[in-house]
Amino acid sequence: MAERTPLLPLLRTYVERDSTVAAQVLEAMSVPDAQEVMNLMPPSVAAKIVPHLQVSFAAALLQTATPELIKAVLKKLDAKRVVSLLAQLNVEDRERIVPHLTDQLRFELKEQLEYPEDSIGRIMTRQFLSFHQDTKVQDVTRKLRLLAKKQPPASYVYVVGEADRLVGVLNMYGLLLASPEQPIHDLMRSEIFALDGFTSQEEAAAELARRKYFAVPVVDGQGHILGIVRGQDLMQELQQDVSEDLLRMVGVDTDERPFSPISFSLRKRLPWLHVNLVTAFMAAAVIAMFEGLIAKITVLAVFLPVVAGQGGNAGAQSLAIVMRGLVMREIPSHRRKQLVLKETVLGATNGAVTGLVTGILAWLLYGNPTLGLVVGLGMLVNLLFAGMAGASIPLIMKSLRLDPAQCASIILTTVTDVIGFLAFLGFALLFRNQLM
Template sequence: MTTEAASKPIETIFRTYIKTDPRGAARALEQLKSAEAAQILATHPVRLIIPVFEQLIPHFSAEILDSLSPEIRSKILGGLPKRQAVRILRYMNEESRQRVFSLLTEKETKLLLQLLDYPPDTAGGIMDTQFVSVLLTATVQQTVQIIRKAQRKVVGYVYVIDEEGKLVGVISIRDLLLAKTHDLIEPLIHRDVRKVQAQNNREELALIIQESRFLALPVVDDEDHLVGVVRHEQAVRAIQKDILGDLSRMVGSDAEEHSLAPVSIVVKRRLPWLMVNLLTAFMAAAVVSLFEGIIAKVTALAVLLPIVAGQGGNTGAQALAIVIRGLALREILPGMVLRVLYKEMVAGAFNGFIIAIVTAGAVLLWSQSWVLSLVIGLAMVVNMVAAALAGASIPLILQKLGRDPAQSSSIFMTTVTDIVGFATFLGFAMIFFSIFK
């Protein structure tokens, strides 16, 4: 049996797999190299592989498309939901994008370019461009006909626009069904409609959806033109992605980095912050080097250093997480900053005092040195107060500077807790051991 003959049953099986389980087919393809995945998909009709592309990770989809012909590439992107197509286009270089646009209609290209202009973390970046809208002058019968032609998944609300495409209001399906066929829809319009601006970020969008509790919200541009809708599930996914992005940024990674991202991208995004972390580690080491003399005399200090730094790091991480969450949910308003810092400082002092008593008691039992117990107890209180203040203040400072509050904040916080912890512990040791030697 020839190789060509043997491959035909495999192609038949995979075609059945694509038809019945596009998501499973996508997960299987992601285990292959992009060129191999492209070779498999190129043997199938575009109508079958579009549902698979809807399930693929965007950056992997972009790699596969680069291996396909421009004609197939444009057909796939033209057939995908516009929101998904834009997510893939963001990972393509400008030359590849232009080749795609040259094969699409002018209307499709204009819409995709418009969506690409919206940052991915805004309402415009996650909105769906498929929705039901009717003109202000339409009748009930005309509106019902438009609804019947629309896809079932987009029929939730019927939005009313004027001749310029500006949002006028929304109509209830119930009101339409109860109205007479030839009546105009204008008396049925609810004009006090909750809407979001296309430039609203995810945090603002989350608050609006939480307050309104609608299944979807219309999205308008600066001139109040209706440009899309954000559905509840889209907003939830976007917020989840934002939270996971914050976790990545806190440790110096990147919000857009995926588990299957190429090594070159991973190195490019992580290495700069690893270098920053290395620099801060040298700073902490430099502080320790200032106290070489006392460490040489009291070797137990070297054993206990990680305890002081570790407790400070944990305290700072707790404050950091709470403040970043408060900023994300807009719980912390400008006038509340001092109140937040005071609360964290007091909490750090109370926790520090209790931990200091426990630590000092354990060190006393271990070393039989009340001086060493006193030193580590005092250092623990000071470092935990400093750590709580650092964890609370660093994201607030970053926000004040116009930066992302989560951007590598844990690296800066750890630097503060290490330096303060080492300096206070070894500094108190130098003072007290010189007095009570």
């Protein structure tokens, strides 16, 4: 504890100048060290850091937080952030935090938890500006000036009519040019783009990007405005999802940090390494089938990693394109077969070109044209199947309601290794007399 005490004044300076930098310093520590530092700091100071931390890391810090720190933190967070934090905690830790929630926060939490986890209802904020359509411009601008001293300026002002139903939207530019006595219903744009709270975050992000909007109102079935979803919040959620997918693709837990304890990292990574070990033995079993052939024609062993490696690279390219398309909702259901066919043809074309180059090099290096033919044909077949597998595996998993990021890369590696070895050594067996 004594060693970390000098960090406290430094962190406090960071918090006063930029809480984001303080959060980065804290995230560079291991979880136990960060927990100790947070509990040593005054709750009012430590609470300013939490909104800038990754959700999983913030949840880990709250597991050992004092009641005073929990109260201070909850004052700094809105409902959507609290929902994300609670989702990361076990039942025991949730029970420690829930009693400190305010009545207003409890109400907002109850409403947001009614929406699916990947919907915009989970991340919408109720911090928005709305005025009745008969309000005059001067009254709106007066209110905006008062609010500007307490919070960042809003991008849009929403207009409500009878029974508080959303009827229009204003932008700041229009307000600046309007007459002070003019009612805002004369300025508003009545063609409203709004979304239901059950809309998926991916779909909402695609719509905002296409329309180039900063935010979108969330309404219920009767047209009442419930909140807004900011484009920035949507992008952060999707970026976190993508980063978690990338980690899962290589068997790394999403809660692991750069300085997580070795025991924690080992416990999370080792099971995936065992799965990879099983698939590696599957590829080794294919090689074992041709053990006698390789013993007689040892040069085949030189090109085994070349054929398998190129297949893995080609498959990874197809997998990355399809995974990105799924995340960005760029792949409609009726065009999935077309996409698989396109990636298969592309894989075959790449295989033909790469196989030709590799075959010529093998011929020149070893003076045997048949060896070049075998290498080229093996490369062609492997890259063809790599393109097909890279495109079809995530699509099949998606249709089965499985997470493609969870094990798509492991399945792909197995396919490219097994097909690559089988094709290359199979052609070698076919032309063994010429090779010998």
